[in-house]
Amino acid sequence: MASGIYxxxxxxxxxxxxxxxxxxxxxxxxxNTHVFTATDNTYVTTNELxxxxxxxxxxxxxxNKAVTQAATTKFDADDTAWTNATFTAYHAxxxxxxVATDDLIAxxxxxxxxxxxxxxxxxxxNASGIITLA
Amino acid sequence: xxxxxxxxxxxxxxxxxxLRTKNKNGGYDITIQAPSLQLINDxxxxxxNGKRDLQQIQx
Numbered sequence: 001m002a003s004g005i006y007x008x009x010x011x012x013x014x015x016x017x018x019x020x021x022x023x024x025x026x027x028x029x030x031x032n033t034h035v036f037t038a039t040d041n042t043y044v045t046t047n048e049l050x051x052x053x054x055x056x057x058x059x060x061x062x063x064n065k066a067v068t069q070a071a072t073t074k075f076d077a078d079d080t081a082w083t084n085a086t087f088t089a090y091h092a093x094x095x096x097x098x099v100a101t102d103d104l105i106a107x108x109x110x111x112x113x114x115x116x117x118x119x120x121x122x123x124x125x126n127a128s129g130i131i132t133l134a
Numbered sequence: 135x136x137x138x139x140x141x142x143x144x145x146x147x148x149x150x151x152x153l154r155t156k157n158k159n160g161g162y163d164i165t166i167q168a169p170s171l172q173l174i175n176d177x178x179x180x181x182x183n184g185k186r187d188l189q190q191i192q193x
Contacts, residue, residue: 003148005171074170086161092168108168111149118161126170133173 005131006104008041012096018105020075021065023098025105027080027123028059029089036091036107043095043102054085054121061097074129081122088115092123094130106131 012018026043034047051057062077090113094105108123148169157163 003150003169003171005173010173092166106171108150108166108171109148110152110166114152114164114166115154116162116164118159119157119163122163122165124165124167126168128170130168131171131173 002036003107003109004036004038005106006040007038008103009105012099012103017099018096018103019098021067023096025062025065025077026059026095026097027062028057028093028095029055029087030091030093031088032090032113034091034093036109040104041101043093043097043104048093049087049089053087054082055087058097059093059095062094068129072128072132072134074133075131076129077125079122079124081120082116083120084118085116085121086118087121088113089121090114 009018028043029049030047031049045057048057048059049055060080060082062080065075065077068074068076090110092108092110094107096103096105114121148171150169151167152164153167154162154164
């Protein structure tokens with residue numbers, strides 16, 4: 001059970017593979033069998049929530065992505081929401097849908113089952129940024 | 135908000151927090167408040183005993 005950043009993302013930054021503002025960055029939701037493993041490289045549908053109850057596999061694209069340069073540079077975006085939703089999720093995985101290999105970026109552990117019923121499931125990204133680099 | 139954190143297998147674990155509210159549809163909405171992920175993890179420091187301390191992450 002963990003939140004963290006995938007090693008592939010670190011390498012992709014250094015190799016100029018990822019552009020967090022220009023690329024399509026998705027957030028996918030996973031069940032309780034998903035385990036964050038920093039050495040995983042690519043997005044997979046294994047253990048992802050099925051397409052049902054207001055969720056579509058692949059996840060939702062981050063909107064209004066922005067990188068703000070500072071001593072602590074941050075990557076941020078609008079909060080992500082699934083409406084008319086009925087499902088239970090345990091993790092969110094952020095991945096790059098523009099890179100041909102669908103490379104992983106980060107994993108957020110919800111700390112247990114988080115359920116929505118005929119409502120809106122929202123991930124409120126931290127005011128400090130989704131990812132920071134200091 | 136402060137996020138709960140602990141050490142698992144020597145690695146920091148930061149957990150998201152969630153708020154759930156009833157909605158007018160008779161169901162409920164949920165909002166996950168995600169932690170900010172640090173690309174360089176600087177919140178583990180070794181203490182004078184050579185062990186690791188865990189500091190709380192504050193958003």
